[in-house]
Amino acid sequence: MISGVHFAIWQRYIGILAMILMTGALLSLADALIGGLGGPRGLIELVPGSRFQISGPMPPRTDTLKDVLITGQPKDGSVRLLPENIFTGYWLGGSMWRGVIEVADFAREDSVVIAVRDRFGEKQNPALVFKVQIWPDEATRNAHSPSFITRKTGLSPYIFAVTLALMGMMAAGGNFFFGHLWSRHLAAHHCGEIFRLRQTQNGVEITCELPHMDSLSPGTKGAVYRPAGEYVCPATIISSEPEGVLMLADLPEHVRLGDIVCVLPETDNDLFN
Incomplete structure (x- = not known):
C-alpha cells in the first residue's frame, strides 16, 4: 500500500459526506420554497x-x-x-x-x-x-404545515437548509485539505495522480500531477500504480509541462483516473510500505 494513502481515503469519504450534506441543504431549501408556495397565501x-x-x-x-x-x-x-x-x-x-x-x-x-x-x-x-x-397546539399546527420537514420534525426547513449547508462547506474544506496533503505527499516522492485520459492514434495519453523537473525528459520511464499500491503497467513520458506531465501508458485498458504515476523507481521503497 502507498504510504499516506489514508489522505486519499479521507478525502474521498469527506467528499462524499460534503456532497450528501449539500444535497440535503438543497432539498431542505426546496421543501421550504414548495411549502411556502403551496401553503395558503397570507x-x-x-x-x-x-x-x-x-x-x-x-x-x-x-x-x-x-x-x-x-x-x-x-x-x-x-x-x-x-x-x-x-x-x-x-x-x-x-x-x-x-x-x-x-x-x-x-x-x-x-x-x-x-x-x-x-x-x-x-x-x-x-x-x-x-x-x-x-x-x-404546536403539534397540530406542524401536522398541517405544507412543509414535509416541519410535519415530520416540527422545525423550520430553513434551519435544516442553513445547518446542512454550513456543515457541507466545512466538509468541502476538509476534502480540499486532505486532497492537498495527498498531492504534497505524492509530489515529495516524485509521484502524481492521473487526472486526465485521452485516446490518441498512439494509444492512451495520461496526464498526471507530477512536479516539473528537468530530469523528466521525453522517453523517461515511469510506472502506474493503484492508490492501494498494486502495480498496473509501465508508462513513458511524452512531454513535461508546468501544468502536468504527459505520458503514454503501455497497457491503457488497465489505467484509471485517480491512479498514481511514479517516475523515479528508486523512490518506490520510500513510497510503499
Missing part, C-alpha cells in the same frame, strides 16, 4: 397564548388609532388585534400603524378574518384584511 397560523407582530397602512381619512375600526374579532376576546403606535412608512412615506395579534390561552381551534378599516365607509384595503388560523 394565512397567519397561531396557537393559544401566542402573539404575532403586525403592521399596515393607516385606513383612509384616519389619523389616530382611536379612529381605527377593527371588525371580525371573536366576541369572547379569544383573538384580538391591538394597534399600538403610528409611524412613517420606510419607502413611500405615509402613516403606518404597528401592533400585535394576541391569542388568549382559552382560544379554541378556529378561523378568523380580522379587518382594519376606517369609520367612514371607504373601500376596504385588501392589505388590511388578516386571515388567522388558530390551532390547539
Whole structure:
C-alpha cells in the first residue's frame, strides 16, 4: 500500500459526506420554497397564548388609532388585534400603524378574518384584511404545515437548509485539505495522480500531477500504480509541462483516473510500505 494513502481515503469519504450534506441543504431549501408556495397565501397560523407582530397602512381619512375600526374579532376576546403606535412608512412615506395579534390561552381551534378599516365607509384595503388560523397546539399546527420537514420534525426547513449547508462547506474544506496533503505527499516522492485520459492514434495519453523537473525528459520511464499500491503497467513520458506531465501508458485498458504515476523507481521503497 502507498504510504499516506489514508489522505486519499479521507478525502474521498469527506467528499462524499460534503456532497450528501449539500444535497440535503438543497432539498431542505426546496421543501421550504414548495411549502411556502403551496401553503395558503397570507394565512397567519397561531396557537393559544401566542402573539404575532403586525403592521399596515393607516385606513383612509384616519389619523389616530382611536379612529381605527377593527371588525371580525371573536366576541369572547379569544383573538384580538391591538394597534399600538403610528409611524412613517420606510419607502413611500405615509402613516403606518404597528401592533400585535394576541391569542388568549382559552382560544379554541378556529378561523378568523380580522379587518382594519376606517369609520367612514371607504373601500376596504385588501392589505388590511388578516386571515388567522388558530390551532390547539404546536403539534397540530406542524401536522398541517405544507412543509414535509416541519410535519415530520416540527422545525423550520430553513434551519435544516442553513445547518446542512454550513456543515457541507466545512466538509468541502476538509476534502480540499486532505486532497492537498495527498498531492504534497505524492509530489515529495516524485509521484502524481492521473487526472486526465485521452485516446490518441498512439494509444492512451495520461496526464498526471507530477512536479516539473528537468530530469523528466521525453522517453523517461515511469510506472502506474493503484492508490492501494498494486502495480498496473509501465508508462513513458511524452512531454513535461508546468501544468502536468504527459505520458503514454503501455497497457491503457488497465489505467484509471485517480491512479498514481511514479517516475523515479528508486523512490518506490520510500513510497510503499
